[in-house]
Amino acid sequence: MADKTSVEDLRQMSADQLTEKLIELKKEQFNLRFQAASGQLANTARVREVRRSVARIKSIQSEKKKAVAS
Template identity: 60%
Template sequence: MALKAEDLRGKTPDELRDQLGQLKKEQFNLRFQAATNQLENTARMKTVRRDVARVKTILNQKAADAAKSTEETGA
C-alpha cells in the first residue's frame, strides 16, 4: 500500500528518516529478487520507488520550512 503525503507530513524528521531507511532496504531486496527472477509482484518496485520519492520530498519541505522560520526569527 502506498504511503500518503498527508500521513507523512504528520511525522517528525527522525521518523521520516527511519521510514526512508526501511524503504531503501525494501527497494534493495526487491531489486535483488528481480535480478534472481524471484519477484512475484513487480508493481511493488514502482510503489516503493514512489514512496521513497514522497518521503524525500516531505523531508526537503520540512528542512526548507525550518530554514525559513529560523531566517525570519533571526532577521
C-alpha cells in the same frame, strides 16, 4: 510489506520518523531489486510503489528543511 502510508500521514511524522521510514523503504527496495535480478520477484508493481514512496518522503523532508530555514 505492502505499506500504504498517505501523504498526510507522512507530513505529520517527525524528521526522525521520516528517516526511519526512508531506511525501511530503501532496504525493501534493495531486496526487491535482488529478487528481480534472481527472477524471484512476484509483484513487479511493488518496485514502482516503493520508488515513488522514497521520492515522496525525500520531497517532504526537503519541504520541512526549507520551512525550518525560512
